Amino acid sequence: xxxxxxxxxxxxxxxxxxxxxxxxxxxxxxxxxxxxxxxxxxxxxxxxxxxxxxxxxxxxxxxxxxxxxxxxxxxxxxxxxxxxxxxxxxxxxxxxxxxxxxxxxxxxxxxxxxxxxxxxxxxxxxxxxxxxxxxxxxxxxxxxxxxxxxxxxxxxxxxxxxxxxxxxxxxxxxxxxxxxxxxxxxxxxxxxxxxxxxxxxxxxxxxxxxxxxxxxxxxxxxxxxxxxxxxxxxxxxxxxxxxxxxxxxxxxxxxxxxxxxxxxxxxxxxxxxxxxxxxxxxxxxxxxxxxxxxxxxxxxxxxxxxxxxxxxxxxxxxxxxxxxxxxxxxxxxxxxxxxxxxxxxxxxxxxxxxxxxxxxxxxxxxxxxxxxxxxx
Amino acid sequence: xxxxxxxxxxxxxxxxxxxxxxxxxxxxxxxxxxxxxxxxxxxxxxxxxxxxxxxxxxxxxxxxxx
Amino acid sequence: xxxxxxxxxxxxxxxxxxxxxxxxxxxxxxxxxxxxxxxxxxxxxxxxxxxxxxxxxxxxxxxxxxxxxxxxxxxxxxxxxxxxxxxxxxxxxxxxxxxxxxxxxxxxxxxxxxxxxxxxxxxxxxxxxxxxxxxxxxxxxxxxxxxxxxxxxxxxxxxxxxxxxxxxxxxxxxxxxxxxxxxxxxxxxxxxxxxxxxxxxxxxxxxxxxxxxxxxxxxxxxxxxxxxxxxxxxxxxxxxxxxxxxxxxxxxxxxxxx
Numbered sequence: 001x002x003x004x005x006x007x008x009x010x011x012x013x014x015x016x017x018x019x020x021x022x023x024x025x026x027x028x029x030x031x032x033x034x035x036x037x038x039x040x041x042x043x044x045x046x047x048x049x050x051x052x053x054x055x056x057x058x059x060x061x062x063x064x065x066x067x068x069x070x071x072x073x074x075x076x077x078x079x080x081x082x083x084x085x086x087x088x089x090x091x092x093x094x095x096x097x098x099x100x101x102x103x104x105x106x107x108x109x110x111x112x113x114x115x116x117x118x119x120x121x122x123x124x125x126x127x128x129x130x131x132x133x134x135x136x137x138x139x140x141x142x143x144x145x146x147x148x149x150x151x152x153x154x155x156x157x158x159x160x161x162x163x164x165x166x167x168x169x170x171x172x173x174x175x176x177x178x179x180x181x182x183x184x185x186x187x188x189x190x191x192x193x194x195x196x197x198x199x200x201x202x203x204x205x206x207x208x209x210x211x212x213x214x215x216x217x218x219x220x221x222x223x224x225x226x227x228x229x230x231x232x233x234x235x236x237x238x239x240x241x242x243x244x245x246x247x248x249x250x251x252x253x254x255x256x257x258x259x260x261x262x263x264x265x266x267x268x269x270x271x272x273x274x275x276x277x278x279x280x281x282x283x284x285x286x287x288x289x290x291x292x293x294x295x296x297x298x299x300x301x302x303x304x305x306x307x308x309x310x311x312x313x314x315x316x317x318x319x320x321x322x323x324x325x326x327x328x329x330x331x332x333x334x335x336x337x338x339x340x341x342x343x344x345x346x347x348x349x350x351x352x353x354x355x356x357x358x359x360x361x362x363x364x365x366x367x368x369x370x371x372x373x374x375x376x
Numbered sequence: 377x378x379x380x381x382x383x384x385x386x387x388x389x390x391x392x393x394x395x396x397x398x399x400x401x402x403x404x405x406x407x408x409x410x411x412x413x414x415x416x417x418x419x420x421x422x423x424x425x426x427x428x429x430x431x432x433x434x435x436x437x438x439x440x441x442x
Numbered sequence: 443x444x445x446x447x448x449x450x451x452x453x454x455x456x457x458x459x460x461x462x463x464x465x466x467x468x469x470x471x472x473x474x475x476x477x478x479x480x481x482x483x484x485x486x487x488x489x490x491x492x493x494x495x496x497x498x499x500x501x502x503x504x505x506x507x508x509x510x511x512x513x514x515x516x517x518x519x520x521x522x523x524x525x526x527x528x529x530x531x532x533x534x535x536x537x538x539x540x541x542x543x544x545x546x547x548x549x550x551x552x553x554x555x556x557x558x559x560x561x562x563x564x565x566x567x568x569x570x571x572x573x574x575x576x577x578x579x580x581x582x583x584x585x586x587x588x589x590x591x592x593x594x595x596x597x598x599x600x601x602x603x604x605x606x607x608x609x610x611x612x613x614x615x616x617x618x619x620x621x622x623x624x625x626x627x628x629x630x631x632x633x634x635x636x637x638x639x640x641x642x643x644x645x646x647x648x649x650x651x652x653x654x655x656x657x658x659x660x661x662x663x664x665x666x667x668x669x670x671x672x673x674x675x676x677x678x679x680x681x682x683x684x685x686x687x688x689x690x691x692x693x694x695x696x697x698x699x700x
Contacts, residue, residue: 029679035617057693249618276697307696382490403491407499409532416532434490436529440469440500441487441515442462442600442627442649 003209003243004202007184007236015232022046031055036288041238044284045231053280060286061310067290072357073315073365074350075123077157078112079324079341080104080143084129086196088182090227090260090267092341093129095196102324103134109146115328117150119319119350122367124151125178127341130159130198137165141172148173152370155218159197160207166214175371176218177211179204180256183228184236188270192227208240212248217369219244219251220295225281226260226269234281238288245289254293254315257282261299261345275304279311286312298346302356305346309360318353320344377429394425398435408437446677448644450622451538451570451591453509457482458639459669460511460624461662462649463500465601471658472503479662480670483509485540485649487516488530511572513540520559527564539564540594540626541573550600554581558588565589574626577611582619593621594647597638598628601650605634609641616642632661632668639672 022042027049030040043049044056081103084093093099104112116124124147128135135158147154155176156169166177183189186201193199211219221240223233237255244253259278260269273281285292295315296305305316321327322340348356354364378385381397388397394417398405410417411434417425427433448455462485463472476484484504504510512530517523520543527539541564543556557573558581565571570591575581577595585593595612598604606612607628616623622644629635635646648665655661 035613053697054692054694061693246618279694279697303696310693382493384493401493404499407501408491409488409529411529416528418532419534436488437491437499438486438501438510438512438530438533438535439489440463440466441513442464442485442647442653 001209001247002202002206003240004205006239006243007205008186010236010239011184011186015235016229018042019046019231022048024048027052030287031059038239038242041284041288042235044287045235045238045281049284050276050280053276053283056280056283056287057311060283060312063286063290064310064312064314068314069363070361071363071365072309072313073123073368074121074318074353075125075155075315076116076119076121076317076319076327076350077125077127077322078116078147079127079322079326080109080140081128081131081135082324082341083131083134084196085133086130086198087194088196088198089192089194090182090224103128103139104143104325106142106146108325108328109143111328112325113147113150116319120354120366121319121350122151123153123155123369125155125157125176125317127156128158130196132159132197135159137161137168140169144169144172144174148371152367154371155220160204161210163210163214166211166216170215173371175216175369176220177208177216178220178222178256179207179211180222180224180258181205181237181240182224184223184233184240185228188228208244209247212244212251217252218254218293219248220254220256220293222256222258222295224258224260225273225278226271228270230259230271230273230277230281234284238285241285241289241292252293253289254295255285256295256297257285258297258299261343279308282308282312298344299342301345302348306356306360309357309362316353318348319350320346379427379429379431379433381433382435388427392427393423394427394433395422397427397433398422403435408435410435446673448622450644451572455482455509455645456480457666457669458645458673459635459666460485460626460645460647461652461665462647463487463504464649465653466658467653469498469500469503472500473505474659475652475662476505476508478659479652479666481662481666482507483511485511485513485647487513488526488533489516509538510535511538511540513542513574514560515542515544517541517543517560518545519543519553520556520563523556523560524563527560527569528567531569536570537568538570538572541571544600552576552596554578554584557581558584561585561590562588565591572624577608577615579611579614579618582615582621586619586621590621592624592644593619594624594626596627597625597634598630600627602628603630603651603654604628605630606638609637612638612643613641632664635665636668636672636675639669640675642676643672645669 026043030043082093083101084095087094157178189201208219208221223237259273293314296313298320357364413432448458457480459481460483461481514523514526523543541557541560543553554575561571561573572592574594582593598607624645625638625643626647630651652662
């Protein structure tokens with residue numbers, strides 16, 4: 001099984017025309033349903049649904065409350081390594097960028113783990129660039145022996161792997177996989193990923209499915225909205241979600257909604273996802289899949305993250321550094337010694353995040369899962 | 377000699393065929409299915425099946441059911 | 443509507459109402475019931491011939507065009523269901539079988555585990571297997587794997603005429619299971635059969651509610667029409683409906699601030 005044929009089929013469709021031809025009554029019908037299909041998702045992501053965002057928000061808010069309560073799960077990323085053999089034109093870590101490269105030694109991993117654990121966080125997302133030579137499966141395995149002492153739940157956001165490699169990491173205590181397709185537009189993908197293993201569109205596209213088969217409990221997918229036509233990419237993400245949910249009902253499928261922001265680098269987004277669009281996408285996801293985990297990163301501003309709290313978000317990162325060693329090193333990222341993968345906008349500490357969530361009537365959740373295995 | 381027909385002992389004569397037994401009890405062979413010693417018999421075997429002492433016969437047919 | 447064909451077990455059916463032959467005060471009414479309901483599939487059970495009283499043959503009253511669906515009622519285990527299924531096939535009326543395994547005579551609820559075991563073996567023997575189960579997603583999935591031709595969840599305990607009590611669970615089966623879903627047992631009124639069809643069930647099996655009605659023929663016609671109405675409503679697609687109250691305070695006000 002593979003999502004690839006479905007993805008190819010949709011790439012060949014005149015999706016823009018279909019978005020444009022959605023009518024007000026299509027949107028109303030989708031809004032009235034309890035079980036939505038792919039056509040309804042298309043309707044809710046279309047321009048015709050824009051005037052309905054308040055109605056969508058009311059329903060999405062109620063569904064989120066119903067399924068998740070007033071809770072937000074907190075996690076933080078830990079960058080283990082920024083060595084990378086890929087040339088993804090939009091990424092700060094890409095191989096052509098002359099930035100200081102480093103990889104944490106196990107002792108440093110422990111330092112970072114202690115620093116993060118001291119904030120109270122229990123859910124960790126570990127990241128690397130794509131370098132099998134540096135951040136090898138063996139290296140990740142050793143990191144896990146350290147990290148699982150501090151964190152009951154560890155997810156990975158690393159280069160795509162084979163199923164048995166994922167299974168090995170599951171054995172060593174990894175329970176979540178995050179892998180973003182970046183864009184579902186295969187032609188565009190080829191122009192954005194100029195060299196490196198990540199250039200293989202299909203291998204990347206099938207990675208979440210390999211993770212499901214390998215026994216990951218949570219598989220988190222997403223597109224980097226703005227790289228291509230955000231409406232199409234968001235829609236294909238939704239179809240990918242449905243595909244995985246249908247085949248792997250035992251896995252929690254989740255999405256992240258990272259959007260590109262205009263920035264100083266040479267590469268600029270193809271389309272700009274305005275706040276209003278971002279909200280519409282998120283609401284459409286919630287109505288389409290009431291139980292779907294939705295993650296909003298610190299790329300988003302403090303104000304925006306607070307505004308969208310009731311609309312469907314279930315997971316947020318906090319106390320984030322996107323630089324290798326950023327949690328334990330006394331380093332001011334302004335001075336250029338440490339370079340992050342992307343600029344963060346919400347720089348609040350974990351304590352500040354918790355305080356803000358509580359103020360809005362939400363319970364910050366540090367831990368909702370204990371990974372029990374036969375680990376020695 | 378005796379066979380067990382639907383749980384009841386029935387005396388029959390030597391050399392009696394299954395078809396003969398059914399007809400003697402007024403059972404139309406076309407509306408039933410028969411298990412002989414827990415083996416299902418095909419309808420066209422009824423005429424050639426000679427019964428032996430102690431044979432276990434189950435004769436069933438369709439009845440009303442939901 | 444003539445193009446809405448229900449395909450199952452290699453048959454193309456125009457009617458999505460299955461009927462039964464149990465509990466009639468007089469079996470001779472069955473042919474009229476079949477005609478009035480427009481049903482094309484009817485269930486029968488298999489029993490020992492009663493050697494003492496020569497009762498009438500139910501088969502005499504079932505129109506020849508009806509597809510027979512023998513059930514395994516009376517079976518308390520997979521082995522017994524398999525035995526009955528093989529006997530039923532030996533009757534020469536086709537290879538459809540409704541698996542029904544019940545060992546709890548208080549509630550008459552089906553045993554999903556035994557049902558799945560029997561389904562796998564019989565499907566391998568070439569039977570068209572229609573298992574009757576509680577509306578349970580896991581059992582239904584195991585039946586898909588076992589090679590069932592359809593899944594038949596109960597609407598309410600058998601013979602109770604209490605309606606679609608398992609509504610939400612049946613809805614989940616309709617969404618999740620790629621086999622035809624035939625709501626079997628418990629449906630007491632045509633409106634309930636209609637609701638099951640509106641939800642997207644592929645067919646309904648109704649016996650007791652017709653057989654025990656004051657006028658079974660009239661009730662059979664009512665069920666035939668209700669199933670058809672529900673199916674048409676499902677195909678038409680429900681209109682827009684507002685399930686939520688209007689907002690007292692807007693959630694997206696922040697979007698218009700800029």
